[in-house]
Amino acid sequence: MNDQVLKVENISKQYRLGVINTGTLSRDIESFVARKIGIEDPNSSIVGENNLKNLGKDYNKIWALNDINIIINKGEKVGVIGKNGSGKSTLLKIISRITAPTKGRVFINGRIASLLEVGTGFHPELTGKENIYLNGSILGMAKIEIDKNLNRIIDFSGIGQYIDTPIKRYSSGMKVRLGFAVAVHLQMETLLIDEVLAVGDYNFQKRSIEKMNRSADEGKTILFVSHNMDAIRKLCDRVIVLDKGTVIYDGKTEEGIVAYLNINNKRLSNEIMMPKVRNSFGYPTKLGFLNSNNEQNAEIKLFETWAIILEFEMIKPLENVIAAIGVFTTSGVGLVTYWSKAKDLDKGQYRVKFNCNLKLQVTDLTFAIGLTSHDLSFYYEDGIGMVRISEESISEMPYVSKGGGLFLSSQKEIITPLP
Amino acid sequence: MNKKIDTWEYVIKPNRNWLEIDILEILSYKDLLWFLIKRDFTTFYKQTLLGPIWFFLQPLITTIVFQVIFNRVAKIPTDGIPPFLFYMSGIIAWNYFANCLTETSSTFTMNADLFGKVYFPRIIIPLSKIMSGLLRFFVQLIMFLGFYYYYLKVENLNIQPTLLTLFYLPFFILLLAMLGLGMGMLVSSLTTKYRDLRYLVSFGTQLMMYASPIIYPLSILPSEYRIFIIANPITPIIVGFRQAFISAGVIEINMLISSVILTIVIFLSGLLVFNKVEKNFIDTV
Numbered sequence: 001m002n003d004q005v006l007k008v009e010n011i012s013k014q015y016r017l018g019v020i021n022t023g024t025l026s027r028d029i030e031s032f033v034a035r036k037i038g039i040e041d042p043n044s045s046i047v048g049e050n051n052l053k054n055l056g057k058d059y060n061k062i063w064a065l066n067d068i069n070i071i072i073n074k075g076e077k078v079g080v081i082g083k084n085g086s087g088k089s090t091l092l093k094i095i096s097r098i099t100a101p102t103k104g105r106v107f108i109n110g111r112i113a114s115l116l117e118v119g120t121g122f123h124p125e126l127t128g129k130e131n132i133y134l135n136g137s138i139l140g141m142a143k144i145e146i147d148k149n150l151n152r153i154i155d156f157s158g159i160g161q162y163i164d165t166p167i168k169r170y171s172s173g174m175k176v177r178l179g180f181a182v183a184v185h186l187q188m189e190t191l192l193i194d195e196v197l198a199v200g201d202y203n204f205q206k207r208s209i210e211k212m213n214r215s216a217d218e219g220k221t222i223l224f225v226s227h228n229m230d231a232i233r234k235l236c237d238r239v240i241v242l243d244k245g246t247v248i249y250d251g252k253t254e255e256g257i258v259a260y261l262n263i264n265n266k267r268l269s270n271e272i273m274m275p276k277v278r279n280s281f282g283y284p285t286k287l288g289f290l291n292s293n294n295e296q297n298a299e300i301k302l303f304e305t306w307a308i309i310l311e312f313e314m315i316k317p318l319e320n321v322i323a324a325i326g327v328f329t330t331s332g333v334g335l336v337t338y339w340s341k342a343k344d345l346d347k348g349q350y351r352v353k354f355n356c357n358l359k360l361q362v363t364d365l366t367f368a369i370g371l372t373s374h375d376l377s378f379y380y381e382d383g384i385g386m387v388r389i390s391e392e393s394i395s396e397m398p399y400v401s402k403g404g405g406l407f408l409s410s411q412k413e414i415i416t417p418l419p
Numbered sequence: 420m421n422k423k424i425d426t427w428e429y430v431i432k433p434n435r436n437w438l439e440i441d442i443l444e445i446l447s448y449k450d451l452l453w454f455l456i457k458r459d460f461t462t463f464y465k466q467t468l469l470g471p472i473w474f475f476l477q478p479l480i481t482t483i484v485f486q487v488i489f490n491r492v493a494k495i496p497t498d499g500i501p502p503f504l505f506y507m508s509g510i511i512a513w514n515y516f517a518n519c520l521t522e523t524s525s526t527f528t529m530n531a532d533l534f535g536k537v538y539f540p541r542i543i544i545p546l547s548k549i550m551s552g553l554l555r556f557f558v559q560l561i562m563f564l565g566f567y568y569y570y571l572k573v574e575n576l577n578i579q580p581t582l583l584t585l586f587y588l589p590f591f592i593l594l595l596a597m598l599g600l601g602m603g604m605l606v607s608s609l610t611t612k613y614r615d616l617r618y619l620v621s622f623g624t625q626l627m628m629y630a631s632p633i634i635y636p637l638s639i640l641p642s643e644y645r646i647f648i649i650a651n652p653i654t655p656i657i658v659g660f661r662q663a664f665i666s667a668g669v670i671e672i673n674m675l676i677s678s679v680i681l682t683i684v685i686f687l688s689g690l691l692v693f694n695k696v697e698k699n700f701i702d703t704v
Contacts, residue, residue, distance in 0.1 A: 007427075015702065093701075097431060097538035100698040106431035117536045125462045134458055137451040138537055166465075 004109065005190050005221050006095065008070040011104035013090050013245075016061050064090045066245040068104070072223065074189075077216045079236035079253065080225045081260045086242040088225045089194065092116065095223070096192050110189030113139050117194075119179025124168035128159055128178055131167055135182045149185045156211070157181035177204060184211045190221040195228075209234050229257050229331035261330055261364060270296040272385045274369075281378045282314035282321070284369050285349070287385050298387045302362060306387075308338070308354040310369065318373050319344040323352045326368035326382065335360070342373075360389050440694055445540045455547035460554060474558045478514060482507040489634045498636040500665050501570055507563050509633035512595060512660045515556040516653060517624045519599025522548035524606035524620045526693075527700050534701055541697040542690075545604055549596050556592070567664060587663035594656045594682050601686035604693040611700040631657055649674050652681040 065087045072078055082088050093099045095106055096114030121138040122131050132153055136146040146153075154163050157178045159170075167175055183191075191212075212235060216222055226232055232239060232253065239256030241249035241263070249259040270289055277283035288309040291297040300306045308325050323340040338354040368382035464470035482503060489495045490502040497505040523545035527534070530544055610616045631653050640648060648654055655678040 093535075094431065098535060099701050101431065101433050103433055105433075107427040108429040108431070109427055114537055120536045121533055123458055123462060125465045126458060130458075130461070134454045137448075137454045138533070138539060140448075140539065141450075142447075143450040143453070 003074040004071055004107075005074050006070070006072040006109070006112075006223075007107040008068055008091075008095070009105045009107065011065055011068040011091070011094060011101045011106060012063060013065040013087075013094060013099070014061050014102040015064050063245050065094070065101070068242075068245075068247055070240060070247065070250070072190075072221060074221055075216060075219050076238055077213075077222045077236045078224065079232040079239040079256070080223060080242065081227070081229075081232060081239055081256065082242035083263060087245040088242055089116075090245075091242070092192050092194055092223070092225055108190075111140060111187075112190045112192060113183075113186040113188035114192040115139075115183045115186075115194065116192070118176050118183065122167060122175065122179065125166055127166055128157075128163040128170070129154075131178065132182055135179060136186075139182070139186055141187060145187050149187075153181045153185050156184065156207075180204070180208055184208060184215065188220075190223070191215070192223045192225075194225045205231075229260075230333075232257065257331075268298050268386050268388060270298050274384075277379065278315075281316045281318045281373070281376075282312055282345075282371055283379055284310060284312040284371070286311040287367065287369065289385070289387055290353075298385070300387055300389050302389060302391050303359060305355065305357045307356060308367070309351065310354070311349065311351045312371060312379075313349050314345045314347050317344075317346045318378075320373045321345045322372050323350075324370040324372065325354050326370065327356070327358075328366050328368065328382070330364040330366050330386065335365075362391050363389050365389065434698075440690070441540070445542060448539055448543050451539060452543050452547050452550070455543065456551045456554070459547065459551035471558075474555055475562050478507060478510050478559050479562070481510050485510070485634055495635050496639060498638055500636075500661075501574070504563075504567060504570055504665065505636075505661070506634070507566065508661045508664060509631075509657055511556065511559040511563055512591070512657055513628055513631065513633050513653075514559070515552055515592075516595045516599045516656075517628070518552040518555070519549050519596055520603045520606075520624055521620060522552065523600055523603025524610065525617070526603070526607040527611045527696070528607070528614070528617070531701070542604075542693060545600055545607070545693075548603075549600050552599075553592070553596065584663045587659065591656050591660040591663065594679065595653075595660075597686040598652060598656070598682045601682070601689035604689035605685070608689075608692045608696040608700075611696055611703055627651070627653070630654075633657065652678045652685070654678070656682075 068087075068091060080088050080091065090099075092114065093116075094101050095108075096112060096116070098114070098116075119131075119135060121135055123134065126134065129150075132150065133143070133146055136153075137143065154160065157174075157180075159174055159178055159181075162170065162174070167178070170178070183193075193212075209231065212222060216235075222235070224232065224235055236253050238251065239249070239253050239260075240247055241256050241260045243263050248263070249256050272287045274284045274286060276285075286309070288296055288311075289298045289300070290307040290309060291300055292304045292306060297306075308327075310323055310325060312323060314321070320342045321344070322342050324337055326337045327335045329335065336358060338356070340352045340354075365387045366383055367385050367387075369379065369384060370377060371379035464473065467473065469476065485506040486502045489506075490497065526541070526544050526548075534541065606616055606620055630648060630651050632648065637645070637648065637654070637658060655675045659675060
């Protein structure tokens, strides 16, 4: 049996929705007295709220995590995936002791470093070197450990000659590199990492993953939370999928990613109604998908031309409005952005149809919606809706790839033997 | 299986005992404490015109203003102590206390971002504030000793510093720090729920200064007010601190004992409440 470094046992975490108290002492006392003598709370926001409360104690409570059990052995590289709000971050916060669980226990062996952010505690007035020490010690390193690794950290960050400059003069990229350089040199046995890889340029990301892979080879344990399936694939040999606060899968990486994508599949719908946004010039009302027969459908056959319908409302008149749709694979790879022509718009409802004739592989797509005018982007949201490009009823299907992306080779060349 | 559980180095539990304070863990973060003190100190004078001179300027100018207004204009006596020394000793001691209180009372609200990202014993932050305040206090104390020496030698004052001063001084400094830290930790724990306590701190410390013998000696108080001023736990500390240098003023031993007891009670309750709140405050802040 391997050495266990982390055991999560029946962990549950409950949050209370809404305002926990009135925020001022005098009003809390007022409410408390009102409750005691049995009159209506003068500070309750909804009339009759107290009656609702009496119906059940759990009325305004939500379980962010519900009875989670996980055992992690030394040297494992575990990915934690799940939709927003599935409880990933809460789990990480409990393991890293930022917040306490409501029920259950977590057993820990060895030191744990939590990297929920790059460069935690950086002070703009301090130099790069001073910040290495500050950040490193906040993350739990002793001064001697930092002394020993200082040169390696500076080398890894690539900051070199600017290391004695206050970091307020650094570019944001330099700050991130410096923070990450400290993080990957932590001497902890277990690292908890939350999406921090999503920063930095491509080269730096690649080096970071390599560095973390090497740390894992040295026997370090990694718990990695991310939405980026490619990064999960590269780094993790096991994934845990969370949905609505429970573990729905725990095992091999590829199967876990499929399980995760299957949660999303439940959202496959032909038409998505969007909520109203008040503090903006306008907002989208509806996102819909049409197949080649002009029928509403989010399941598109391979090579079929299809269309995205965007309906939006302008609250205020605005000139030069452009509507845009970004097309992404569900693993987060951007494929294309479609733009409308710029137009001066009055208040009212509008509709744009984007024809999509890209040759795509079998894949699941999701969308970003943007509304802009000149330099002003007044609406942006991504991860909306889902379309599946599927191979159903296609007779010849040799080019399936799980990675998604473009299907560029529609022309099939003939293989000839060498003379 | 039972054997396995025994070998776990750390267990996270839903609720911590009130008295469960992990001293060893706090000690293991001593390097962080040091870097936080260093940060406070180096960033204090970066991009300022006068830099570290501010450490001297503030108590010096306050002393001069107090001397002019309270001594010359309002004619408040200083028990035969040179007014300059009387005010300055009160001001630097009071400053240290007020500094400890206001800096630690914002621990949770000011560091919510940091506390939401990484765990370390939260008490490190108030401790670092107490320590960097202490450094500033020592710098000001050296300035005070300079003036003190001037009055002793040049003005030939009839005040006798004794060896006892050396023993008294750390004791009163410790009391000041404990009282400031204890009150600050209480307030910071409560501000996670009640934001309006912040306003209470800023004007409360101001009022508390007038309820302490900074600008007047205890001897001039009418007896009906005296009880209130003595009930203020900082009063005997200020008087004692002043007395350590200048053997004048009235300090009664039972007054000092009540102050010490009150200080310890406030400090311990601050520590316990802080320890309780630190586990879950991130959910409510």
